[in-house]
Amino acid sequence: MLLSLYISKRFRAYSGHNDGQNGFVSFIAKASTIGILLGVAVLIVALSVINGFEQQLVHRLLSVVPQVEYVAPNRPIDNWPSKVGLLKQQDTVTGVAPFISVNGMAQHKGDLKAVEIRGVEPSLEGHVSAVNQFTQGRLVSQLRYEDIILGNRIVEKLGLALGDPVTLLIPQINQQSSVLLAPKRIRLHLAGIIKMGGPIDDSAAFIRLDKAQAVLGFEDQQVTGLRLKVADVFTAHQIAMQVGQAIPDFVYVSSWFRTQGSLYQDIQMVRTIVYIVVFLIIAVASFNIVSSLVMEVREKQANIAILKTMGAQDSTILATFVMQGFTQALIGVLLGSIIGVLLALNISELFAWFSHLFSANPLQGVYFIEFLPSKLIWQDIAITVVVTFVLAILATLYPAWQATRIEPAKVLGN
Structure with a gap:
C-alpha cells in the first residue's frame, strides 16, 4: 500500500507538467476536483437552509398557529x-x-x-x-x-x-x-x-x-x-x-396539516429534489475522474509495463490508480466541506446583507419568515462525504482495472 501511495504521488507530480497531453490530463483532473468541491459545498448549504426552514416551521410558525383545533359547526x-x-x-x-x-x-x-x-x-x-x-x-x-x-x-x-x-x-x-x-x-x-x-x-x-x-x-x-x-x-x-x-x-377536527401542510410538503419535496440534483452533479464530477484516469493509464503504459517487469503485482497497480482518484475526491470533499460549512453558518447574515444592498427581500410576503434560516446538521455532512467518496472510488475502478491488463512485452516491444 505504501508503494502504491508513493507511485501515485510520483504519477501525480509528473502529470502536473503542462506539456502536451500531460497538461490536458491535469486539467481534466482539476476540473473533476472542482466539480466535486462545488457539489459538496452546494449540497451542504442547500440542506442547511432546508433544515433551517423546517426548524422555523416547527419552532416559529407551528408555535403560534393552531396545531389542533376542534370547532363547533x-x-x-x-x-x-x-x-x-x-x-x-x-x-x-x-x-x-x-x-x-x-x-x-x-x-x-x-x-x-x-x-x-x-x-x-x-x-x-x-x-x-x-x-x-x-x-x-x-x-x-x-x-x-x-x-x-x-x-x-x-x-x-x-x-x-x-x-x-x-x-x-x-x-x-x-x-x-x-x-x-x-x-x-x-x-x-x-x-x-x-x-x-x-x-x-x-x-x-x-x-x-x-x-x-x-x-x-x-x-x-x-x-x-x-x-x-x-x-x-x-x-x-x-x-x-x-x-x-x-x-x-x-365538532369539526382540524390540524396544522390542513392549514400549513402544503408548506411542510413543499419543504420535503425541495429536500428530495436537492438531494437528487446535487448528487447527480457530484456523480458527473466523480465520473470525470474516469476520463482523467483513462487518459493517464494510456499515457503511462510504458511506466506500468516497466513496473510489472520489476515485479509489481496487479493489486499494486490497481491501488495506485484508485489512490489517484481518491486523492482528487479527497481534495474536493475537504475544500467543499469547509466552504459549505462556512457559508451555511453565515448564510443568514449574507442574505440580510444582500437584501439591504439591493433594497429587496425575495422572501417578504411569500413565506412565513422574512429571513433565510440555516441549521447545520452534521449527519448531512457525513452522508454527503460518504456518498461522494463511494462514487469517486467506483469511478476509479474501471481505469485502474484497465491498467492491470497492460501486457509489458507488447507495450515495451512497441
Whole structure:
C-alpha cells in the first residue's frame, strides 16, 4: 500500500507538467476536483437552509398557529372548562385553551383592513401559543377588557400606534331569514403589536374571550372552539382524531396539516429534489475522474509495463490508480466541506446583507419568515462525504482495472 501511495504521488507530480497531453490530463483532473468541491459545498448549504426552514416551521410558525383545533359547526360548545379538563387528561396533549373565532374588519380613521378576530382566555392562551414571544407592548396574557392586539402589517396599513383607538366591525346574520344585518361596532384600544414577519402579521387580531362572548351574545362558558398543543407536531392529525373522541360535542377536527401542510410538503419535496440534483452533479464530477484516469493509464503504459517487469503485482497497480482518484475526491470533499460549512453558518447574515444592498427581500410576503434560516446538521455532512467518496472510488475502478491488463512485452516491444 505504501508503494502504491508513493507511485501515485510520483504519477501525480509528473502529470502536473503542462506539456502536451500531460497538461490536458491535469486539467481534466482539476476540473473533476472542482466539480466535486462545488457539489459538496452546494449540497451542504442547500440542506442547511432546508433544515433551517423546517426548524422555523416547527419552532416559529407551528408555535403560534393552531396545531389542533376542534370547532363547533352549528352551535357553540357549552361548559368549555370541563372539556378542557377532559382533553388535558390525554397523554399526547400538552396544552388546551378555548377560543371564539370570527372574521371582521378593523377600522381607524376611515381605513379598513380585514382581520381574523380571536377571543382568547389570557390565562390559558400561553399554554398553546408562543405569540407572546413575538408581541410588543402588552402581551396576550395581559389583555384587558378594552384591549386588542393586532398584527404588524394591520397596524402599518391603518397607520396605528400603541394606545390608538381601533374599531372592530363584526358582521351579523339573522339566523331565521339568513339576512345580513348591520355589523356590530366595537371600540377598543391597541395594546400590543405582533411582529412575526409572516402571514399572521397580516390577519391576527386578539381580544379577550369574555369580550368576544359579550359582543356575540354567548354565555359565560360558551366558545366556538378548543385549541390544543400536542407533544409531537408531526403526528398532530392522528392525535387530533384520537383525542377528539373524548369530547361529547359534535365538532369539526382540524390540524396544522390542513392549514400549513402544503408548506411542510413543499419543504420535503425541495429536500428530495436537492438531494437528487446535487448528487447527480457530484456523480458527473466523480465520473470525470474516469476520463482523467483513462487518459493517464494510456499515457503511462510504458511506466506500468516497466513496473510489472520489476515485479509489481496487479493489486499494486490497481491501488495506485484508485489512490489517484481518491486523492482528487479527497481534495474536493475537504475544500467543499469547509466552504459549505462556512457559508451555511453565515448564510443568514449574507442574505440580510444582500437584501439591504439591493433594497429587496425575495422572501417578504411569500413565506412565513422574512429571513433565510440555516441549521447545520452534521449527519448531512457525513452522508454527503460518504456518498461522494463511494462514487469517486467506483469511478476509479474501471481505469485502474484497465491498467492491470497492460501486457509489458507488447507495450515495451512497441
